[in-house]
Amino acid sequence: MIKVAMTGVYVDDVAQAHAFYTDVLGFETRTHLDLGGGTLFITVGAPGGAQPDLQLLLEPGDGPVAEPYRRALYEAGIPCIVFSVDDIRAEYERLRGLGVRFTHEPQEQGPVIAAVLDDTVGNLVQLAQPKE
Template identity: 45%
Template sequence: MRVSLTSVFVDNQEAALTFYTETLGFVTKVDEPVGEHRWITVVSPEDPDGVQLLLEPAAHPAAPPFREALAADGIPVAQFSVDNVQAEYHRLGALGVKFTQRPTDMGAVMTAVFDDTCGNLIQIIAPTQ
């Protein structure tokens, strides 16, 4: 068994697709209409056949309070691995990404947390070696 797809709830699918591809650097894998929404997945360009991230519309009534509670407590909804947290922090910061946690040494890993502009906090992580 392995993970093939996971999702993040987003306020606006088009804005999320732009942020996740143009700012973060993911690649669109699937973009198909499904009723009033779309089935949009993105993948890492380094692993195009790897885990897909579904940009799920936050239309379910449970989604907004869940997301608001996590954000209020500073809890990321997803974690992405990077080679160098400090370098990614500077790259994304130069693109206007707002971080809620600067790069922080956690012992075995370095982490940072940013706002994805779509209603979520996302953590980036890399081993410190």
Template identity: 50%
Template sequence: MRIHLSSVFVDDQDKALRFYTEVLGFVKKTEVPLGEDRWLTVVSPEDPDGTELVLEPAGHPAVGPYREALMRDGIPVTSFAVDDVHAEYERLRALGVRFVQEPVEMGNVTVAVLDDTCGNLLQIARAA
């Protein structure tokens, strides 16, 4: 068994696609129209056949309270692995990304938390 798909709920799929591709560096894998929304996935360019991240429309009534609680409590919805958290932090800050937590070392793990501009906090992490 392996993880095939994971989802993040986003306010605006077009805005999310731009952020996740142009800023974070993922590449679009799938785009299928589904009425007003789309089945829209991105993948790491380092693993194009790996886990797909679904940029899921946030229209379901349960999504709003869930995301508001996570944002209020500063809890990232997911975590992305990077080779160097400090370097990625600087790269993303130079692109205008807002971080809610600068890089922090916790034992053998370094993490930072950013706002994806689409209603979510994301963590970048590197295990030593």
């Protein structure tokens, strides 16, 4: 069976992204390597052992392929990744209390209730909760 092991998100600043994804969104650091020359290899994942085999790689997004891709997604209002949450309204309020900017508040979208936030490092991120 094939499973997702790692996926990446291009970011403006890997260290700043690491702080946002851990301190604000609540992920835990899985890998933190200094590769030299200012290059960091950082992965984060769901806290508390949830999804232990799945990691999110915070990748430098300033390359000739990544930058236009990221900019186009952002300008079109398209999230680069979707995270699931158990209680979207509570998570929305918690994150707003921490100063996170949302481009749209929780609203029904087909089989989910979804909200979109700005991750401060060049991306829109969707939070989704399945409707009951």
